[in-house]
Amino acid sequence: MSNRTDPDKTLDDERLAHFLERIDRGDKIEADDWMPDDYRNQLIKLISMHGVSEIMGALPEKEWVPKAPTLRRKLAIMAKVQDEMGHGQLLLRVVEDLLAPLGKSREDLLQDLFSGRLKFHNVFHMEAPTWADAGVIAWLVDGAAIITQTMSLETSYAPYARALQRICAEEKFHAQHGESIVLELAEGTPAQRQMLQDAVTRWWPSLLMFFGPPEGGTVSSNQLLNMRYKIRSQTNEELRQAFFNKYVNRIYHLGLTLPDDTIRYDEAEDVWHYRQPDWDRFVQIVRGNGPCSAQRLRLRKTSYEEAQWVRDAMLAAPRAEYVAGGSL
């Protein structure tokens, strides 16, 4: 034993070996279990990005609440926006427990979002100029999210898996709400069909980017680490292929086209071939240089500042007369 030379290191090695054994046999890790620093850091990165993306994702759709074409659609899109904010809150709560031992808080995370250090998902930097965009976002962006999040239901970190069970159930309603809008427009007037086609064309590159860059023969060290720790089980490209399997033919069956004449399914290889989106543009978008990045961050920041009085009121010390009065 080498603990005479470096007892801390030996203890850490033993803990790591035990942790990896737990991961290998499919144990789920809880917030107060011992975990290696890189496991904690990977989770913080993943779940905080997911959490703030839910909140930022509510913004493009929120724009359509006052302009929804009927009362029924207005109620449905309002409910979806409310769900997305709830998903964000659930996930930030999960991240808070991971941050606490590092002396960081939810407030720090939000400040990281406002300063651009914490990125949010590429799709939520984009414009939603028509009602068809609201439909395509709910059908295909939420559809893409369901594919990623269904994989993550099996994640080794139990609090994330529990939050995702509720989130995935609600995302399915969102996708159905989107599909219903899309079907109505697909069966509508020539102008409505054109509006839908334009939205699909506009969103296609963002949908390809949604899953992140392909591995190109080598899986990134981040992805490898996440797979070793069973935080995730599929690569970006595997998830994108699952998206093609589910949606490409559905899009064609609506009589719509995709802005990619190379897309085809190769039966022998069991793989979809497609034209890569502009990955340099993807990097620019997630760095905050997308068409709506600055405007949406400004809106989120203003709304956070204007709601400060609510947090102050909720967190204020209870007034003496209520404490003295005992329970309600």
Ligand SMILES: [Fe+2]
């Ligand atoms: Fe969501």
Ligand SMILES: [Fe+2]
């Ligand atoms: Fe959703």
